[in-house]
Amino acid sequence: MIDKLNIIFKERFSCNPEDSYSSPGRINIIGEHTDYNLGFVLPAAIDRYVSGSFRKNNVGLIRVFSADFNEYYEFSISDREAPEMLWCKFVYGVVQEIVKKIADPQITNNIAFDCVFAGDIPLGAGLSSSAALENLFSFAINDIYSLSLTKEELTFIGQAAEHNYIGVNCGIMDQFASMMGREGSAIKLDCKSLDFCYLPFDNDKVKIVLFDTKIKHSLASSEYNIRRAECEKGVGILKEFFPAISSLRDISIDQIEQHKESLPDILYRRCSYVAEENTRLQMVCNALENSDFKTFGKLICESHKGLKYKYQVSCEELDFLAEAAENFDGCYGARMMGGGFGGCAICFIKPDAEEAFIKELSDGFYNKYGTLPDCIDVSIGKGTHKISQQL
Numbered sequence: 001m002i003d004k005l006n007i008i009f010k011e012r013f014s015c016n017p018e019d020s021y022s023s024p025g026r027i028n029i030i031g032e033h034t035d036y037n038l039g040f041v042l043p044a045a046i047d048r049y050v051s052g053s054f055r056k057n058n059v060g061l062i063r064v065f066s067a068d069f070n071e072y073y074e075f076s077i078s079d080r081e082a083p084e085m086l087w088c089k090f091v092y093g094v095v096q097e098i099v100k101k102i103a104d105p106q107i108t109n110n111i112a113f114d115c116v117f118a119g120d121i122p123l124g125a126g127l128s129s130s131a132a133l134e135n136l137f138s139f140a141i142n143d144i145y146s147l148s149l150t151k152e153e154l155t156f157i158g159q160a161a162e163h164n165y166i167g168v169n170c171g172i173m174d175q176f177a178s179m180m181g182r183e184g185s186a187i188k189l190d191c192k193s194l195d196f197c198y199l200p201f202d203n204d205k206v207k208i209v210l211f212d213t214k215i216k217h218s219l220a221s222s223e224y225n226i227r228r229a230e231c232e233k234g235v236g237i238l239k240e241f242f243p244a245i246s247s248l249r250d251i252s253i254d255q256i257e258q259h260k261e262s263l264p265d266i267l268y269r270r271c272s273y274v275a276e277e278n279t280r281l282q283m284v285c286n287a288l289e290n291s292d293f294k295t296f297g298k299l300i301c302e303s304h305k306g307l308k309y310k311y312q313v314s315c316e317e318l319d320f321l322a323e324a325a326e327n328f329d330g331c332y333g334a335r336m337m338g339g340g341f342g343g344c345a346i347c348f349i350k351p352d353a354e355e356a357f358i359k360e361l362s363d364g365f366y367n368k369y370g371t372l373p374d375c376i377d378v379s380i381g382k383g384t385h386k387i388s389q390q391l
């Protein structure tokens, strides 16, 4: 990939790039819609990356070429108008958020570079190709200009770009998982304190198969923001009884049950789902530590049901896949993954069952919906990094 990028770089900018970086997509094992409620998540970086080659220039512009889209975009640090094209918005947003964070024009006015990038993270599949792109640029700019921002600060740059330039009030999970990922391990992240630890995940014992429904319902981002607002409303009501709470992280299922009558049904469902998902996540971590994949799988299936019935972010096709997977003998468990309303189902299966599993689910999906889902075989990869090389 980098060789290809370097050739294109030379053709476009008539010189060799200086530095190259890679940033992965992510999966999430469990802990869905818990990040912005300051709970726990258990994501992992995957072995699918967006990579870019960079070189400072002296023309005062940021010039970026997407090799996948065959599209070019240039702007200067002082441009006030955000671009129209989606991938350009991510680049522009990250640069603007870095300028804001550094708050020193003497430093940031010097930011001018050329870049060619490309990737193999399926787009729109809920694998956080956007967080990967944000991290690629924030990490590269931080390194090239020696800005000394920590990795944690860089994850917040990506998240702020998403809030302010894309309009999705996402949590921190995607950027964090992509930035901090480690090969062979999931990341157990406390989204309140940002404490995290790596939890080994043995791909030889449990295979991860993703089915991309290739569906992206247009309501995905508006419904996402609505869910977030509903949770905040729920906290507002529960706070009357428990003044110390500041997010759904701080409240137990029992406390919610005690005040069920005070919550409108929708808010009760949202709040109880989040509290249950946080508890499930802790149980999943214990099960993984004990290699108890049966319990692990059962909890994964319960997560799907919570997302379907209580949080109401699934869709028919994801439900079909989750149910077919649950009924398959060699599958430990499966659930929808990410924001919802389309994207991928994540399935955890016994390694020797892979072939039969993929065939059964693909055939079943085709017979029902007339299209084949994309089946994506992933392993746990490493977080955003610089690629050492001799150019």
Ligand code: GLA
Binding pocket: 031, 032, 033, 034, 035, 036, 170, 171, 172, 173, 174, 338, 339, 340
């Ligand atoms: C999207 C968001 C994340 C997270 C998930 C749901 O991927 O970007 O912050 O909220 O949805 O768990």
